[in-house]
Amino acid sequence: MSNSPLLQAKGIRRRFGHVQALDGADFTVHAGEICALIGDNGAGKSTLVKILSGSDQPNEGEILLDGQRVTFSSPTAAQAQGIATVYQDLALAPELPPSENLFLGREILRPGLLGRLGFVDRAAMRREAALQFARLGVRLRSAKIPVAALSGGQKQSVAIARAARWASKVVFLDEPTAALGVVQTQRVLDLIRQVRDQGLGVVLISHNMSHVLEVADRVEVLRLGRRVAQMSARDATVERLVAAMTGGVSQPEPAHG
Amino acid sequence: MDDLTSRPVPDALAPPDERTSLRERWSGWIGGGWIFALLILLVLVFSLLRPAQFASPYNLSMLAINAAIFLVLSLGQTFVIVAGGIDLSVGSVLVFSSILSAQVMLALSGAPADTYGTTNAGWGVILIGAVTALASGAAWGAVNGLLVTFARIPPLIVTLGTLGMALGAAQILTNGLDVRALPDLLVNVIGGGSIAHIPVLVLIAVIAAVLAAILLHLTRFGLRTFAVGSNTEASRRAGIPVRGQIIKVYALSGLSAGLGAIMSTARFSTTTIGGHAMDNLTVISAVVLGGTSLFGGIGSIAGTVVGVLIPIVLLNGFVILGIPPFWQTVTMGAVLILAVWIDQLKRRARDRG
Numbered sequence: 001m002s003n004s005p006l007l008q009a010k011g012i013r014r015r016f017g018h019v020q021a022l023d024g025a026d027f028t029v030h031a032g033e034i035c036a037l038i039g040d041n042g043a044g045k046s047t048l049v050k051i052l053s054g055s056d057q058p059n060e061g062e063i064l065l066d067g068q069r070v071t072f073s074s075p076t077a078a079q080a081q082g083i084a085t086v087y088q089d090l091a092l093a094p095e096l097p098p099s100e101n102l103f104l105g106r107e108i109l110r111p112g113l114l115g116r117l118g119f120v121d122r123a124a125m126r127r128e129a130a131l132q133f134a135r136l137g138v139r140l141r142s143a144k145i146p147v148a149a150l151s152g153g154q155k156q157s158v159a160i161a162r163a164a165r166w167a168s169k170v171v172f173l174d175e176p177t178a179a180l181g182v183v184q185t186q187r188v189l190d191l192i193r194q195v196r197d198q199g200l201g202v203v204l205i206s207h208n209m210s211h212v213l214e215v216a217d218r219v220e221v222l223r224l225g226r227r228v229a230q231m232s233a234r235d236a237t238v239e240r241l242v243a244a245m246t247g248g249v250s251q252p253e254p255a256h257g
Numbered sequence: 258m259d260d261l262t263s264r265p266v267p268d269a270l271a272p273p274d275e276r277t278s279l280r281e282r283w284s285g286w287i288g289g290g291w292i293f294a295l296l297i298l299l300v301l302v303f304s305l306l307r308p309a310q311f312a313s314p315y316n317l318s319m320l321a322i323n324a325a326i327f328l329v330l331s332l333g334q335t336f337v338i339v340a341g342g343i344d345l346s347v348g349s350v351l352v353f354s355s356i357l358s359a360q361v362m363l364a365l366s367g368a369p370a371d372t373y374g375t376t377n378a379g380w381g382v383i384l385i386g387a388v389t390a391l392a393s394g395a396a397w398g399a400v401n402g403l404l405v406t407f408a409r410i411p412p413l414i415v416t417l418g419t420l421g422m423a424l425g426a427a428q429i430l431t432n433g434l435d436v437r438a439l440p441d442l443l444v445n446v447i448g449g450g451s452i453a454h455i456p457v458l459v460l461i462a463v464i465a466a467v468l469a470a471i472l473l474h475l476t477r478f479g480l481r482t483f484a485v486g487s488n489t490e491a492s493r494r495a496g497i498p499v500r501g502q503i504i505k506v507y508a509l510s511g512l513s514a515g516l517g518a519i520m521s522t523a524r525f526s527t528t529t530i531g532g533h534a535m536d537n538l539t540v541i542s543a544v545v546l547g548g549t550s551l552f553g554g555i556g557s558i559a560g561t562v563v564g565v566l567i568p569i570v571l572l573n574g575f576v577i578l579g580i581p582p583f584w585q586t587v588t589m590g591a592v593l594i595l596a597v598w599i600d601q602l603k604r605r606a607r608d609r610g
Contacts, residue, residue, distance in 0.1 A: 095554030
């Protein structure tokens with residue numbers, strides 16, 4: 001884990017009418033680490049993730065990417081700077097095979113004249129997709145069947161592999177294990193580790209404390225729109241996390257600079 | 258990245274054996290295959306029962322001519338339905354485009370406006386008339402697409418509205434009368450002519466079908482049409498310009514109605530204001546029969562070709578066999594329901610994994 005943060009949010013404030021969703025929230029993720037972002041419902045997790053992935057803009061506060069101040073006017077702008085998000089709905093096209101989902105909107109065209117005429121190179125997309133899946137240890141029943149025929153865990157894996165394929169810096173994962181069985185959950189957690197080992201910063205948003213403790217390197221806790229704790233996953237226990245989330249015990253915020 | 262290629266690729270990702278891939282490809286292209294088998298079966302049965310009449314070159318070429326205009330309309334409709342939309346306006350857009358282009362050709366031919374019969378306008382005038390029909394069709398299609406994407410009105414309503422508007426506008430242009438004077442060359446060379454014993458109308462439809470198949474199955478435009486129909490929101494988030502794609506797809510359907518307009522005036526030597534009221538249902542049935550899913554994301558041009566041919570072969574066979582042609586309507590309704598039911602069953606089976 002490198003010392004300088006890859007993506008950093010400082011003093012983010014976001015107000016919706018009378019609701020102060022984020023009240024000076026801070027957040028940090030490093031390259032090559034899995035950072036879990038946890039908090040009770042209404043703590044501001046979703047708002048923070050939306051802001052960090054370009055879907056929403058803060059009223060106040062700053063975002064630093066590689067130490068440079070950035071603003072994301074749209075998800076596309078965030079993607080262009082290397083930040084991808086996998087939402088719970090996965091955003092896959094169920095009728096298309098995994099390879100074409102991996103290259104959705106970024107199709108590989110045939111070389112030469114055919115490519116300039118807009119002909120797609122499905123074989124190349126399948127090859128590249130197979131490489132990406134192999135790199136991340138994702139096993140699919142068939143590379144050609146439509147995504148709709150895959151299991152929930154495999155669909156999740158395709159969505160994560162796609163995010164990892166196009167993100168050069170940070171991948172946000174929103175509840176990636178929410179609807180999965182035990183075996184599938186393990187596969188997805190393994191995949192998340194693989195994504196980290198590619199050198200990306202992974203932000204895991206989850207309600208499931210045991211999954212968080214199993215896979216995360218570091219945990220940041222949000223409560224009432226502020227970061228109330230950050231700890232190494234080694235030091236964390238379910239009790240400590242729950243206490244921090246619910247305000248039972250607040251860990252003093254380390255000074256940041 | 259270098260060490261990755263040396264890692265073993267999981268079995269499931271190794272190239273599947275050719276047999277499976279060929280079968281998968283076929284089933285993808287002909288929409289499951291059973292409907293293709295049904296067409297072959299119908300042709301075989303009618304050919305065996307009445308070889309002299311059904312399988313005669315004259316009858317087969319009449320079948321093909323009957324199918325040609327519907328096929329052209331169905332090509333554009335396939336794109337629209339694959340993209341998750343529907344276009345009810347095709348018949349009216351065809352009528353409007355044929356009226357407009359016939360009026361343009363009549364005006365340019367120098368013949369008096371009340372000419373009855375054919376004019377001696379040359380190929381230049383016909384070309385201008387054809388471009389007029391194609392442009393007017395594409396323009397109506399673009400209007401459909403703009404209303405669907407920017408006004409966010411459901412396509413069923415938008416195209417029901419333009420169905421009325423295009424037909425009414427056509428009647429306003431001519432006071433409700435058909436334009437009955439068309440260039441002689443258009444009627445005789447394109448409408449009634451043939452090249453190497455193949456009717457020109459059929460050649461046009463075949464070329465259009467091949468181009469549509471290439472566009473839908475081999476290009477990025479086609480792939481994005483499938484993507485938008487499969488999951489619009491996912492396509493938008495993946496950076497696909499979804500609105501532009503949908504507008505182009507409706508414009509393509511309008512363009513095919515414009516091409517159908519030229520073919521229709523060439524074939525019948527008149528515009529046919531009253532003759533296209535049922536075109537949309539015929540065309541949508543054909544597309545759905547051919548395995549294109551009304552929910553979007555699934556479909557093929559080859560399936561559409563089969564879907565267009567089945568009702569025409571069925572009607573022709575019934576007439577030749579002396580079965581009252583009314584039975585064709587009943588049979589087609591049943592086959593259509595069966596086709597959609599089978600599509601649903603397959604979809605449910607697949608979604609269960």
